[in-house]
Amino acid sequence: MGICTSKPRPFPEPNLSDECKNAAVSAQDQENAVPAGNNDVNAKSSGNLDEKNRNEEKSGGGKKSPFFPFYSPSPAHYLFSKKSPARSPAPGSVTPRRFFKRPFPPPSPAKHIKAVLARRHGSVKPNEAAIPEGKEVSEALSLDKSFGFPKKFYDKYELGEEVGRGHFGYTCRSKFKKGELKGQEVAVKVIPKSKMTTAIAIEDVRKEVKILRALTGHSNLIQFYDAYEDHDNVYIVMELCEGGELLDRILSRGGKYTEEDAKTVMIQILNVVAFCHLQGVVHRDLKPENFLFTSKEENSLLKAIDFGLSDFVKPDERLNDIVGSAYYVAPEVLHRAYSTEADVWSIGVIAYILLCGSRPFWARTESGIFRAVVKAEPTYEEQPWPTLSSEAKDFVKRLLNKDPRKRMTAAQALCHPWIKTSNDVKVPLDILIFKLMRAYMRSSPLRKAALRALSKTLTADELFYLKEQFALLEPNKNGTISLDNVKAALKKNATDAMNESRVYDFLASLNALQYRRMDFEEFCAAALSVYQLEALERWEQHARCAYELFEKDGNRTIMIEELASELGLSPSVPVHAVLHDWIRHTDGKLSFLGFVKLLHGVSSRSLAKVH
Numbered sequence: 258m259g260i261c262t263s264k265p266r267p268f269p270e271p272n273l274s275d276e277c278k279n280a281a282v283s284a285q286d287q288e289n290a291v292p293a294g295n296n297d298v299n300a301k302s303s304g305n306l307d308e309k310n311r312n313e314e315k316s317g318g319g320k321k322s323p324f325f326p327f328y329s330p331s332p333a334h335y336l337f338s339k340k341s342p343a344r345s346p347a348p349g350s351v352t353p354r355r356f357f358k359r360p361f362p363p364p365s366p367a368k369h370i371k372a373v374l375a376r377r378h379g380s381v382k383p384n385e386a387a388i389p390e391g392k393e394v395s396e397a398l399s400l401d402k403s404f405g406f407p408k409k410f411y412d413k414y415e416l417g418e419e420v421g422r423g424h425f426g427y428t429c430r431s432k433f434k435k436g437e438l439k440g441q442e443v444a445v446k447v448i449p450k451s452k453m454t455t456a457i458a459i460e461d462v463r464k465e466v467k468i469l470r471a472l473t474g475h476s477n478l479i480q481f482y483d484a485y486e487d488h489d490n491v492y493i494v495m496e497l498c499e500g501g502e503l504l505d506r507i508l509s510r511g512g513k514y515t516e517e518d519a520k521t522v523m524i525q526i527l528n529v530v531a532f533c534h535l536q537g538v539v540h541r542d543l544k545p546e547n548f549l550f551t552s553k554e555e556n557s558l559l560k561a562i563d564f565g566l567s568d569f570v571k572p573d574e575r576l577n578d579i580v581g582s583a584y585y586v587a588p589e590v591l592h593r594a595y596s597t598e599a600d601v602w603s604i605g606v607i608a609y610i611l612l613c614g615s616r617p618f619w620a621r622t623e624s625g626i627f628r629a630v631v632k633a634e635p636t637y638e639e640q641p642w643p644t645l646s647s648e649a650k651d652f653v654k655r656l657l658n659k660d661p662r663k664r665m666t667a668a669q670a671l672c673h674p675w676i677k678t679s680n681d682v683k684v685p686l687d688i689l690i691f692k693l694m695r696a697y698m699r700s701s702p703l704r705k706a707a708l709r710a711l712s713k714t715l716t717a718d719e720l721f722y723l724k725e726q727f728a729l730l731e732p733n734k735n736g737t738i739s740l741d742n743v744k745a746a747l748k749k750n751a752t753d754a755m756n757e758s759r760v761y762d763f764l765a766s767l768n769a770l771q772y773r774r775m776d777f778e779e780f781c782a783a784a785l786s787v788y789q790l791e792a793l794e795r796w797e798q799h800a801r802c803a804y805e806l807f808e809k810d811g812n813r814t815i816m817i818e819e820l821a822s823e824l825g826l827s828p829s830v831p832v833h834a835v836l837h838d839w840i841r842h843t844d845g846k847l848s849f850l851g852f853v854k855l856l857h858g859v860s861s862r863s864l865a866k867v868h
């Protein structure tokens with residue numbers, strides 16, 4: 258694999274194909290870990306970039322300068338600059354002094370994760386993005402680049418000025434030429450087929466259209482209208498946003514938002530992402546460039562765009578391809594086992610930036626960023642953090658938890674005390690509820706009793722989320738829910754995407770609910786996440802308190818063999834040695850340690866790791 262981004266590189270970079278490998282592997286290496294706070298130190302010395310500077314930066318290179326903060330280096334940039342040199346400044350035409358004027362430190366030389374780009378789009382050399390070589394030529398020639406979209410784009414639309422550009426496409430303001438909608442403006446993302454040099458690249462475009470088409474009806478999601486193709490391009494027709502990228506607004510405010518303004522942005526982002534996750538769609542490229550304001554108004558609606566790296570994910574599936582943008586990528590993506598929680602991490606990075614104007618994870622090279630993401634804790638010590646509310650800090654920390662099982666979901670984040678006081682919050686259904694309910698239904702009576710005890714220790718804040726979820730599942734307000742209620746609640750929120758992500762199939766695992774109903778008390782036991790509670794500072798208190806309740810109610814003498822089978826230990830495991838501490842020697846009942854393990858529903862695999 259060769260170089261696959263075409264930007265001038267302000268910093269030397271290691272071999273590409275090794276880069277992602279190294280990121281995950283060398284992340285284990287303590288010595289190489291990037292210290293947290295790098296970014297802030299730089300941000301401080303760099304001062305603020307005002308509107309004038311931003312415009313200067315932009316005017317040098319048409320839409321964006323390669324040295325523009327957060328700039329996504331784009332192979333497309335050079336590709337297009339051949340036709341339109343004014344759009345792309347020559348490498349080195351912007352003085353390095355610019356680095357010291359930025360509110361943020363210099364961007365990574367390649368923002369998108371390079372090995373993935375190489376795999377998806379073939380080797381791309383500077384100024385030759387569209388010209389594959391050798392083996393790639395034959396591969397590119399044999400690729401089927403027909404999508405089955407209607408052909409006559411130009412019969413219906415008139416392409417106008419460019420309004421934005423990314424790695425894969427450029428977007429133009431366009432108009433309907435005739436008919437009832439004549440003159441009405443839309444946005445058209447044009448993706449050149451010459452850039453689709455691998456089967457994965459073609460599949461990505463196919464998926465982008467499929468996902469946009471399937472996801473309809475959310476006010477914070479860009480409205481898709483149609484897709485066309487011809488010999489040269491794919492055209493994605495959608496609603497036009499006139500208000501620019503969230504990134505530009507962040508920069509125009511010198512990088513910082515008040516807590517109230519940050520909340521307004523966060524609520525919209527969380528809303529649309531919770532919607533996508535319920536549909537079984539993971540965006541995988543959430544960043545301020547991929548949120549657009551519909552108008553220039555200060556309080557205009559925010560819309561999620563760019564599903565070019567998105568995928569369908571089944572409720573119990575883990576994805577493994579490394580995809581995204583380096584500053585926003587979640588640690589578990591680098592470890593190649595992730596799901597929708599990875600998007601929530603990216604939202605945490607956006608929240609951190611909105612509130613303090615610096616990136617939480619920063620380094621001069623991409624592998625450095627990856628190491629920071631995996632190892633380093635962001636700083637909350639430097640200004641302005643000490644002046645921000647403790648709720649705001651707690652909110653960001655719970656989004657940036659490195660363990661995806663402990664991270665809040667988007668729907669939970671909307672119930673967080675920092676957010677929930679706002680009037681605009683309507684909590685959506687959370688797919689996590691179904692996953693937890695399934696695990697609960699499959700548990701033994703002993704584990705159910707343990708969970709019930711734990712659920713009695715929940716605080717008002719924690720119960721708020723469960724109450725909201727229960728209300729969404731309980732249309733008749735008779736205090737209980739059935740499988741039909743669950744199905745109906747899903748149906749109410751369904752789009753075509755759910756067919757692809759098989760959310761309905763997943764419900765089959767809740768079949769036991771067909772013959773009985775679940776009241777709110779049991780629902781709390783079924784839908785609480787032990788891992789998330791464990792992430793709280795007061796976890797020890799919760800667990801001790803729950804153990805006392807369990808002692809009174811559910812604890813009983815237990816055989817080691819019974820516990821082994823409860824935990825799914827294989828006969829080859831030396832159960833007496835392993836489970837010795839889990840049973841109280843005085844009376845043969847579960848010890849506190851055993852109780853906590855039982856709550857987690859420990860599997861034999863994780864046990865094997867411990868011992």
Ligand SMILES: Nc1ncnc2c1ncn2[C@@H]1O[C@H](COP(=O)(O)OP(=O)(O)OP(=O)(O)O)[C@@H](O)[C@H]1O
Nearest residue numbers: 420421422423424425426428444496497498563565
């Ligand atoms: N509906 C729209 N209305 C207005 N501008 C848009 C619209 N869609 C996209 N744009 C502009 O075009 C830019 C590029 O679009 P998009 O992010 O979809 O392309 P991309 O090539 O997939 O980007 P990336 O490099 O992030 O993968 C956006 O950042 C935005 O500025």
Ligand SMILES: [Ca+2]
Nearest residue numbers: 423546547563
């Ligand atoms: Ca984009």
Ligand SMILES: [Ca+2]
Nearest residue numbers: 425563565566
């Ligand atoms: Ca994209």
